[in-house]
Amino acid sequence: MPAVRPEVLKQRSQFLAVAATRRRMAVGAVVVQMRRHTPAEIAAAVPALRYGLTASKKVGNAVTRNRARRRLRALALSLLPQLVPPHHDIVLIARRETAECDAWALRRDLDSALRRLFRRPPQAEGPAARQEGERP
Numbered sequence: 001m002p003a004v005r006p007e008v009l010k011q012r013s014q015f016l017a018v019a020a021t022r023r024r025m026a027v028g029a030v031v032v033q034m035r036r037h038t039p040a041e042i043a044a045a046v047p048a049l050r051y052g053l054t055a056s057k058k059v060g061n062a063v064t065r066n067r068a069r070r071r072l073r074a075l076a077l078s079l080l081p082q083l084v085p086p087h088h089d090i091v092l093i094a095r096r097e098t099a100e101c102d103a104w105a106l107r108r109d110l111d112s113a114l115r116r117l118f119r120r121p122p123q124a125e126g127p128a129a130r131q132e133g134e135r136p
Contacts, residue, residue, distance in 0.1 A: 006080050009052030009089060018052070018091045025117040028109035029097035030072065034117050037087040048086040051076050055094035068094035071103070075110050083114045090114075 009015060018035040025032050037046055053072050055065040072092045084090060098106065 004048065004081060005077065006049040006051045006090075007047035009050050009091065014050075014089065015052055015054065015091060018089050023117065025113040027113040027116070029095050029101045029106050030109050030113060031093035031095065032110070032113040032117055033091040033093065034084075035089045037089070042087055046087075049080060049084055050089045051080055052089070052091045053094070054091060055098070059094050059096055060099060064099045065094070068098040071098060071106060072110075075107055079107070079110055079114065083111065083118075085118070 009018070018033045021033075021035040023034045053069045053076070055068045055072075057065070059065050059068050072094060076090070076092060080090060092110070101109075
């Protein structure tokens with residue numbers, strides 16, 4: 001059975017929802033954030049796997065940021081359907097090294113981050129998980 005092509009996250013609110021879960025793993029040249037779909041999203045037939053890419057100005061100029069995003073996009077399309085279970089949103093964040101590092105090293109970093117992220121038990125998510133009187 002061929003792997004389904006992941007959908008792309010495009011709206012800022014989608015990226016913020018992924019970041020709010022605080023499930024992230026940084027390995028080498030890439031940072032991966034993950035969010036599991038809610039039962040309501042699963043019932044509403046939200047695409048099973050969605051991903052987003054981001055590269056801030058810290059990564060470099062526009063040419064460097066675009067190169068980093070292209071490299072991450074190519075890896076996302078090949079690795080995410082194989083390594084990520086259905087009903088998840090994934091955000092890949094480029095680092096300075098993303099545009100210049102060896103392709104195999106970048107692939108290894110992404111593979112390692114995804115495997116470690118899905119092996120970790122979920123931590124308390126969002127502001128509601130804080131204890132009363134605890135500072136953010």
